Amino acid sequence: MSAELDACKQSIRQSCRALRQSMPAAEREAADAAIADAVLGLPEVREAGLMLCYLSAALEVSTRALLAAWLRQGRPLAAPRCLPGQSGRMEFRLLSSLQGLHTGPFGILEPGEDSPLAAPGADSVCVVPGWCFDRQGWRIGYGK
Numbered sequence: 001m002s003a004e005l006d007a008c009k010q011s012i013r014q015s016c017r018a019l020r021q022s023m024p025a026a027e028r029e030a031a032d033a034a035i036a037d038a039v040l041g042l043p044e045v046r047e048a049g050l051m052l053c054y055l056s057a058a059l060e061v062s063t064r065a066l067l068a069a070w071l072r073q074g075r076p077l078a079a080p081r082c083l084p085g086q087s088g089r090m091e092f093r094l095l096s097s098l099q100g101l102h103t104g105p106f107g108i109l110e111p112g113e114d115s116p117l118a119a120p121g122a123d124s125v126c127v128v129p130g131w132c133f134d135r136q137g138w139r140i141g142y143g144k
Helices: 003-022 025-041 064-072
Strands: 051-053 077-082 090-095 125-127
Touching: 025 064, 051 064, 064 077
Parallel strands: 051 077, 051 125
Antiparallel strands: 077 090
């Protein structure tokens, strides 16, 4: 990545972080709930069998309402678990509730190794939360 592009992304991250942190808690929660409702209303999501969903980090749009709604519907849900000693490698594990999650190596909640492995298929959908995107909708990420 060029130094100019890296600096531009860093500037965007700083602006997004400041904007997200400046939102009053009630406004942030309302926005997160509206996003969860919008995601649940998408045809691809309504028709999905298995939902693969990353658990959100602190600044990201919260996925908790989305996950809870999916579980209330009795639909299969899986979240990633970082594989110990395998930097950057993950596997999706099935969740039956939002209880019993533990903090993983990046400070994000994840299922334990005792949760069953998920078997994604053609009817699966994957939801990736974020907090910083470009004008085309691409995730800017944390800049690691």
